[in-house]
Amino acid sequence: MKEISTGNKAIAKAVKQALPDVVAAYPITPQTEIVETIADFVTSGQMKSRYIPVESEHSAMAACIGASITGVRTFTATSAHGLLYMHEMTNWAAGARLPIVMANVNRSLGPGWNIWAEHTDAMQERDTGWLQVYVSTVQEAYDTTLMAFRIAEHNDVLLPVMVNLDGFVLSHIMQPLDTVEPGDFIPPIHLPHAIDVKNPTGYGGLTGPDQHFLFKWDIERSMRDSEKVIAATEADFAKRFGRKYGPTEEYRCDDADVTLIAMGTLGKEAEVAIDILRKEGIKAGSMRLRWFRPFPKLDLKGKEVVVIDRDYSFGYGGIVAHEIMAKCHCEVYSVIAGLGGQEVTYDDIAEFVRRRRIGTEFWFGVNAHV
Amino acid sequence: MFEIRIHSRGGQGGVTAARLLAMAALHDGKYATACPFYGAERRGAPIVSFVRIDDRPIKVYSQIRDPDLVVVLDASVMDTVDVLHGLKKGGRVFINSAHKPDVAGYTTYNVDLTGIALRENLVVAGSPILNTPVLGALAKMGVVSADSAKSAIRGMFTDEKNVKAAEAAYKEMSA
Numbered sequence: 001m002k003e004i005s006t007g008n009k010a011i012a013k014a015v016k017q018a019l020p021d022v023v024a025a026y027p028i029t030p031q032t033e034i035v036e037t038i039a040d041f042v043t044s045g046q047m048k049s050r051y052i053p054v055e056s057e058h059s060a061m062a063a064c065i066g067a068s069i070t071g072v073r074t075f076t077a078t079s080a081h082g083l084l085y086m087h088e089m090t091n092w093a094a095g096a097r098l099p100i101v102m103a104n105v106n107r108s109l110g111p112g113w114n115i116w117a118e119h120t121d122a123m124q125e126r127d128t129g130w131l132q133v134y135v136s137t138v139q140e141a142y143d144t145t146l147m148a149f150r151i152a153e154h155n156d157v158l159l160p161v162m163v164n165l166d167g168f169v170l171s172h173i174m175q176p177l178d179t180v181e182p183g184d185f186i187p188p189i190h191l192p193h194a195i196d197v198k199n200p201t202g203y204g205g206l207t208g209p210d211q212h213f214l215f216k217w218d219i220e221r222s223m224r225d226s227e228k229v230i231a232a233t234e235a236d237f238a239k240r241f242g243r244k245y246g247p248t249e250e251y252r253c254d255d256a257d258v259t260l261i262a263m264g265t266l267g268k269e270a271e272v273a274i275d276i277l278r279k280e281g282i283k284a285g286s287m288r289l290r291w292f293r294p295f296p297k298l299d300l301k302g303k304e305v306v307v308i309d310r311d312y313s314f315g316y317g318g319i320v321a322h323e324i325m326a327k328c329h330c331e332v333y334s335v336i337a338g339l340g341g342q343e344v345t346y347d348d349i350a351e352f353v354r355r356r357r358i359g360t361e362f363w364f365g366v367n368a369h370v
Numbered sequence: 371m372f373e374i375r376i377h378s379r380g381g382q383g384g385v386t387a388a389r390l391l392a393m394a395a396l397h398d399g400k401y402a403t404a405c406p407f408y409g410a411e412r413r414g415a416p417i418v419s420f421v422r423i424d425d426r427p428i429k430v431y432s433q434i435r436d437p438d439l440v441v442v443l444d445a446s447v448m449d450t451v452d453v454l455h456g457l458k459k460g461g462r463v464f465i466n467s468a469h470k471p472d473v474a475g476y477t478t479y480n481v482d483l484t485g486i487a488l489r490e491n492l493v494v495a496g497s498p499i500l501n502t503p504v505l506g507a508l509a510k511m512g513v514v515s516a517d518s519a520k521s522a523i524r525g526m527f528t529d530e531k532n533v534k535a536a537e538a539a540y541k542e543m544s545a
Contacts, residue, residue: 002396003393003396004389004392004393004396004402004404166431169405169431170431172405172406173403173404173405173431174388174389174392174403174404174405175392175402175403175428176396176401176402265431266431268429268431269429269430269431269432271429272429272430343432343433344432345432345435346430346432
């Protein structure tokens with residue numbers, strides 16, 4: 001059914017259809033509408049989930065962990081400082097192999113206090129063992145949330161999934177949304193290591209130096225296996241509902257000399273910039289990075305690469321740019337733009353490509369190559 | 371692509387007007403996006419929201435810089451905000467006012483939406499509701515079809531007073 005929806009409401013609608021047994025969350029701008037809408041669904045009886053209001057994000061993730069370990073489907077949502085407050089527990093969720101799905105509405109970190117879009121919040125969760133996907137439209141937010149449950153709960157994955165959407169730019173924009181009837185797209189959850197709540201027993205949880213690394217390797221093995229699960233899930237989604245997704249979304253890349261890489265809404269607006277550049281005779285293409293963990297294999301051979309980072313690692317550089325440089329063994333033109341909701345237009349993006357100086361970093365608005 | 375910027379004050383329904391307009395455009399078989407500019411706004415402060423309508427999917431997220439149409443729900447914001455900023459040459463301006471606006475260089479339109487809202491008893495918490503009647507005015511200007519405007523209103527509000535107010539604005543529209 002076609003309607004007009006915000007990104008936040010689209011996520012809430014997908015969650016309602018995925019029928020999680022437990023939702024535990026704490027509201028934070030700009031995520032609030034997600035948990036508010038879900039709470040409405042639950043209180044009005046449209047969604048038969050247990051909604052646990054908690055006093056903090058640390059508790060929200062702890063409650064999700066407690067629920068998930070009993071083998072039930074679990075969802076939460078947060079943003080920025082809320083995500084950071086969860087950090088101890090996000091590591092635990094992945095380490096305990098719990099397929100929790102979380103929407104993270106990307107927002108900058110204070111101070112200076114700021115509620116607008118930036119990816120640094122999720123980047124600080126990069127090494128926790130969560131799968132991370134960044135969406136670029138209201139429709140994609142909805143579709144990806146549905147897929148996230150199936151991917152997380154797949155027996156070859158059993159890791160939590162974080163669906164990232166840009167604060168306000170996507171969380172609050174109203175766009176057409178075509179909802180689907182998921183049917184059996186998401187199979188019933190079966191957690192092989194679920195605890196038996198009717199027969200409680202206690203075990204020492206300590207893993208010694210001779211075993212601990214095996215648990216870590218097992219996470220990495222599943223991360224690698226998740227690539228196949230993601231591809232199969234996206235293929236089945238396309239077959240059933242007609243919308244195709246992949247690790248990246250490529251636009252006019254095939255014959256491009258310059259490949260522009262960005263995540264989230266900037267990666268979508270980049271397509272408008274590509275059309276402008278093409279008219280000028282610059283053979284550019286856009287490769288929007290959708291999945292960030294697991295990090296996809298990118299074929300950038302023979303291309304000049306421009307990367308826009310809506311994040312930063314102080315003392316190092318743009319995080320996506322450096323991951324691409326390391327993974328793809330290439331030099332890039334690294335643009336830092338859109339921090340804290342900084343306005344970046346398609347004209348600005350086109351200009352980044354025109355003025356590219358491979359091997360340098362450029363801070364938009366600071367106007368300095370470094 | 372047709373780009374609209376709506377000026378209002380926090381609490382007057384400018385964001386809902388944008389949403390209704392996007393929904394009406396969708397009913398017309400077009401693509402539309404609506405987005406408020408979220409700042410540190412509060413009730414009564416001047417705010418803007420944006421609507422884009424196109425025949426193709428819309429990929430632009432940045433703010434509208436050169437709108438085709440400016441809609442002013444509260445003429446008093448014009449004392450402090452340059453509502454014409456960036457308006458395209460040949461662009462149009464709609465102002466909620468009983469009087470023909472004095473805006474040089476642009477085609478202007480006006481309807482007394484506040485008067486209509488008060489007459490139809492469309493008042494919430496002491497404030498006249500402007501977001502549904504404005505749809506009637508914009509339908510008359512050809513931004514969306516009248517039928518789609520009504521469908522969009524009925525999809526969000528059960529009270530037929532909203533549709534009546536839109537119809538009244540449609541009738542009273544003067545160019």
